[in-house]
Structure formats: structure tokens, C-alpha cells
Amino acid sequence: MTILCQPADVPADLISTLGTSVRSVEDLGAALRALTEDPTENLIVVGPAVETGQALEFSARLRLERPAIGVILIREHVDVTVLTDAIRAGVREVVAAGDNDALSAACDHSRALSGHVHGHDEAEPTHHGKVVTVFSAKGGCGKTTVAINLAAALAASETYRVCVVDLDLSFGDVAISVQLDPVRTISDALPMAGHLDTTGAASLVTSYRPGLDMLLAPVTPGDAEKIPASLIGELLAVLRGMYDFVVVDTPAQFSEHVLTAMDVSDHHVLLTTPDTPAMKNLRITLDMLDLLSYSRGIRSVVVNRSDSKVGLSAGDVERVVRSTIEGHVPSSRNVPVSINKGTPIVIATPTHPVSQAITRFARERLLSQSEPVRHRPFARRGAGRR
Ligand SMILES: Nc1ncnc2c1ncn2[C@@H]1O[C@H](COP(=O)(O)OP(=O)(O)O)[C@@H](O)[C@H]1O
Ligand SMILES: [Mg+2]
CATH class of the missing domain: 3.40.50.2300 (Response regulator)
Known part of the structure; x- marks a missing residue:
């Protein structure tokens, strides 16, 4: 044409x-x-x-x-x-x-x-960026907040190209959190299914700032259902050829799409807040990931709002979830304020304790690991999920 x-x-x-x-x-x-x-x-x-x-x-x-x-x-x-x-x-x-x-x-x-x-x-992309999926089985734990700020922290040095993918297909709020106009969304990938390439993927992302792009969730009601999980796999495969890090924000459920992202992820960031319902859900999540044979080596548990006055201590959390905690992000009213202003706190105030906690986690758990750990969860299909 x-x-x-x-x-x-x-x-x-x-x-x-x-x-x-x-x-x-x-x-x-x-x-x-x-x-x-x-x-x-x-x-x-x-x-x-x-x-x-x-x-x-x-x-x-x-x-x-x-x-x-x-x-x-x-x-x-x-x-x-x-x-x-x-x-x-x-x-x-x-x-x-x-x-x-x-x-x-x-x-x-x-x-x-x-x-x-x-x-x-x-051609097979020679570049192999890392896919990082941020997940929690309970809504409101801070998945979107952490995903966006993690991406901003990874992109901050201007050394790495980073893309956030909003996989909360029905209720995605990445666009609104950073005040981007969702003119192009994951829905626009549908006509490219089966033959998506870097040119096509580049036409789908929205630039937030140099080195930090976002692939936004659909906005039209009902569009989410039209997106097959295979398209997510295809998108992530192409995007990792274009970016150093692809950070995936997720809905609070183990959807087929989330599992597709976890399959190809180099790192799983599992979030909780220091309250019993969130920790119960995290425990179930960890058991589920074990059952599906995902490697524990690519997993990090992060406690968001870890200093919350009514919350449990870090020791309590470790005991309940039976897992070490790799990151503590404090609670601060500056976080919702930053979201209302449309600028991630890591960008608006890099010295803020929340920004520093997320940046430290990015540096220690994501940037320090030289080669991505590849894993193939063969057991997943046989583990009862269809
Ligand atoms: N560390 C934090 N301190 C204070 N408020 C937070 C923090 N993390 C998240 N929030 C707030 O909690 C709410 C839910 O966060 P969000 O990232 O949308 O969660 P999820 O994506 O898991 O549903 C938002 O209003 C957000 O501003
Ligand atoms: Mg969210």
C-alpha cells in the first residue's frame, strides 16, 4: 500500500x-x-x-x-x-x-x-531486554505505583530504554497515573496478531519521556476480552527486543494474560502490604508459583507501605509469608499526591524515601544481575491450569 x-x-x-x-x-x-x-x-x-x-x-x-x-x-x-x-x-x-x-x-x-x-x-532479536512482572493477588497493594516508579528508576540513568506494559486490561490506570492520553492502546495490536514486528510495536507505545515509553491498556469497555493471551506473549517478545527493561503492571488475578507474562519474565516482583488479607493472598500466590514451577531465583517479595502505623512488622510479614523480603517501600501521602499530579514520585522527588527505596530495589535486584535467568515452566500446563 x-x-x-x-x-x-x-x-x-x-x-x-x-x-x-x-x-x-x-x-x-x-x-x-x-x-x-x-x-x-x-x-x-x-x-x-x-x-x-x-x-x-x-x-x-x-x-x-x-x-x-x-x-x-x-x-x-x-x-x-x-x-x-x-x-x-x-x-x-x-x-x-x-x-x-x-x-x-x-x-x-x-x-x-x-x-x-x-x-x-x-529476524530473531539479538537484544534481549529483561521482562519484569509486578504482581499481587490483592487490589490496592500498589502494583501500578510500584511498576511505574520502578520503570522510572530503571530509566533514570538514561542508560536504559524502558517500557511499561499495562496488563490490567479492563481497569488499567497507568495512563491516568502519568496523565497520558490513551490514543494508542494494546487493542491496536489486534490487527497485527501473528505478524507483529518492531515497527508495529513502536507504533503502539506512547512516549512518556525520553527512554521511558508506555503500552497502555484498552479504554473501550469490552475491548479487554478481545485480546488473546497469545498476543501478550507476542508483544512481550517483540518489546524485549526493543527495550532493556519491560515492566509489566498486572490486574489482581492470575489471568491467562498474567501467566503468559510470568512465563516470559526474568523477574517476578510480588507485592504485599503489611496487613493480614494481603499477606494471605501473597502466601497463596507464592504457593501457586511454586506449583507452576516458576523459579524462586527470579522472585522478589516487596512490602509496600511497610511502615504503615497499623501494619505488622517486617519480621511478622516474613514469618507469615515464609519468604525473605527484598524490598520495603514506606508509606507516604506524597505517593497519591504524585499520582494526582501525573508525575511518578521517583521522577518528581528522587530523594524521597519512597523513591530511594524503589531505586535501591531496582539497583540491587534488577540492575546488578548481569545475565537474565532464562527458565521454561514446562510443568505449568500439566499443573491443572487450562
Ligand atoms: N507507598 C505508598 N504510600 C502511600 N500510598 C500509596 C503507596 N503505594 C500506593 N499507594 C496508594 O494506594 C492506592 C493503590 O495503589 P495502586 O498502585 O493503584 O495499587 P494496585 O495497582 O495494586 O491496585 C493508590 O491510591 C496509591 O496512591
Ligand atoms: Mg493497578
């Missing part, structure tokens, strides 16, 4: 030169929207009526964000200045208006090149 961007009347011979499947759009904004809608799009022809500066800016942006897409520029006059600027902006070819043979050849050449770039995309 080819997108033709030409605000004025489009000559019929131009359309026929571009082949059968051409989508005509009026401006570059519409071209960008068309690209977002169809991640398989691989060629944009920018007509002579589009201003050169705008066309080059558009091309430079695409080169960074969607390198597999070719941009061909048609100009009334082709001179050395246009050619040099176009090459710098990543335009594949500049063709003189009316030279339909040259345009046709340029299109063929660009499509072949895109196929080549895609071929590289789809």
Missing part, C-alpha cells in the same frame, strides 16, 4: 503510476494518521504541492520512528540544494513532476528496500 500526500487535485496519471492500492491524503498530518492506522504501510509519496521544508521535516522524523517506511518526494524543480537536503532528511528519492517512469522506478526501489529493512526487523 502506498500513501500519496497531495493537497491539490491529484492527476489521474500519477495515481496510475503508483499502482492499484494508493491512499490519497490531503496533508502530512493525515499521512501520519494513516501510518498509525496501518503499520504495514511502507511508502509515502509526497506530491509537489506540499512545501519542501515540511516534507523534509516529516521524512527526518519518520526515519527515526519508522525506518522501514520510504519517502519519495516529487518536486516541480529538482536542483542540487533540494537533493542534498532531501538526502540529509532520509528521503529515498526525489523525482521531477511529470516524470512518471522515474517515479515508478523509485517506488519499486523503495518497496524492495522496505522489504529488506522489515526482513531485519523480523
Whole structure:
């Protein structure tokens, strides 16, 4: 499929030169929207009526964000200045208006090149980022808070690229917690199921700040049910090829989707708060994970709001859950305040005790482990879950 961007009347011979499947759009904004809608799009022809500066800016942006897409520029006059600027902006070819043979050849050449770039995309990713799933079987323990702040802590050094995935498909609140507009969500991955690649995945994530992206949960009621667990596995496999860390926020239940994330995770962060219902649920969770043969070596128990006045002591918690505690995050009213302001506390106030606790956990448990521990929970299927 080819997108033709030409605000004025489009000559019929131009359309026929571009082949059968051409989508005509009026401006570059519409071209960008068309690209977002169809991640398989691989060629944009920018007509002579589009201003050169705008066309080059558009091309430079695409080169960074969607390198597999070719941009061909048609100009009334082709001179050395246009050619040099176009090459710098990543335009594949500049063709003189009316030279339909040259345009046709340029299109063929660009499509072949895109196929080549895609071929590289789809190859087994050499980069193997770590997937970290944050889970608790009880709602309100702080999964979303910890997932977002953990991701912010991992991204803070600007050394690592990090993506948060909101797997709370029905009630996800990652977007609202960081005040991102959920224009693109996991639902948009559905048409790509079975052939998702890095270009497609890149079109799904929303950037929060440099080095920290978020894949947001669906917003339309009923959309969550349409998403198969296999798509989550596919998404995580592609995302780990693109990021150093993929931090997965989860709903408070062992859904098929959560287990799919746990299957591919390098680390399970299991949360509790220091109260008996949460600890009972954590104990059940730990037993369940053992039953499903997940390695204990990739597991960390973290107590959120650990200094809560009414709560039990760290020793009490360890005794009840029969597990060592790897992280203690204190309770602070600054946490809900930071969420209402839409800035994770780790970013807003890095010196805050909550930020320091999460950053320390990230450093000691996630950044210090050199190689991800790979594990294959073969026993899971036979352990009674269907
Ligand atoms: N350490 C903390 N101190 C104070 N409030 C917290 C802390 N962690 C989480 N909260 C608050 O608890 C509520 C539930 O947290 P949230 O992260 O949404 O939990 P979950 O995702 O597990 O349902 C939110 O209002 C959040 O601001
Ligand atoms: Mg949540």
C-alpha cells in the first residue's frame, strides 16, 4: 500500500503510476494518521504541492520512528540544494513532476528496500531486554505505583530504554497515573496478531519521556476480552527486543494474560502490604508459583507501605509469608499526591524515601544481575491450569 500526500487535485496519471492500492491524503498530518492506522504501510509519496521544508521535516522524523517506511518526494524543480537536503532528511528519492517512469522506478526501489529493512526487523532479536512482572493477588497493594516508579528508576540513568506494559486490561490506570492520553492502546495490536514486528510495536507505545515509553491498556469497555493471551506473549517478545527493561503492571488475578507474562519474565516482583488479607493472598500466590514451577531465583517479595502505623512488622510479614523480603517501600501521602499530579514520585522527588527505596530495589535486584535467568515452566500446563 502506498500513501500519496497531495493537497491539490491529484492527476489521474500519477495515481496510475503508483499502482492499484494508493491512499490519497490531503496533508502530512493525515499521512501520519494513516501510518498509525496501518503499520504495514511502507511508502509515502509526497506530491509537489506540499512545501519542501515540511516534507523534509516529516521524512527526518519518520526515519527515526519508522525506518522501514520510504519517502519519495516529487518536486516541480529538482536542483542540487533540494537533493542534498532531501538526502540529509532520509528521503529515498526525489523525482521531477511529470516524470512518471522515474517515479515508478523509485517506488519499486523503495518497496524492495522496505522489504529488506522489515526482513531485519523480523529476524530473531539479538537484544534481549529483561521482562519484569509486578504482581499481587490483592487490589490496592500498589502494583501500578510500584511498576511505574520502578520503570522510572530503571530509566533514570538514561542508560536504559524502558517500557511499561499495562496488563490490567479492563481497569488499567497507568495512563491516568502519568496523565497520558490513551490514543494508542494494546487493542491496536489486534490487527497485527501473528505478524507483529518492531515497527508495529513502536507504533503502539506512547512516549512518556525520553527512554521511558508506555503500552497502555484498552479504554473501550469490552475491548479487554478481545485480546488473546497469545498476543501478550507476542508483544512481550517483540518489546524485549526493543527495550532493556519491560515492566509489566498486572490486574489482581492470575489471568491467562498474567501467566503468559510470568512465563516470559526474568523477574517476578510480588507485592504485599503489611496487613493480614494481603499477606494471605501473597502466601497463596507464592504457593501457586511454586506449583507452576516458576523459579524462586527470579522472585522478589516487596512490602509496600511497610511502615504503615497499623501494619505488622517486617519480621511478622516474613514469618507469615515464609519468604525473605527484598524490598520495603514506606508509606507516604506524597505517593497519591504524585499520582494526582501525573508525575511518578521517583521522577518528581528522587530523594524521597519512597523513591530511594524503589531505586535501591531496582539497583540491587534488577540492575546488578548481569545475565537474565532464562527458565521454561514446562510443568505449568500439566499443573491443572487450562
Ligand atoms: N507507598 C505508598 N504510600 C502511600 N500510598 C500509596 C503507596 N503505594 C500506593 N499507594 C496508594 O494506594 C492506592 C493503590 O495503589 P495502586 O498502585 O493503584 O495499587 P494496585 O495497582 O495494586 O491496585 C493508590 O491510591 C496509591 O496512591
Ligand atoms: Mg493497578
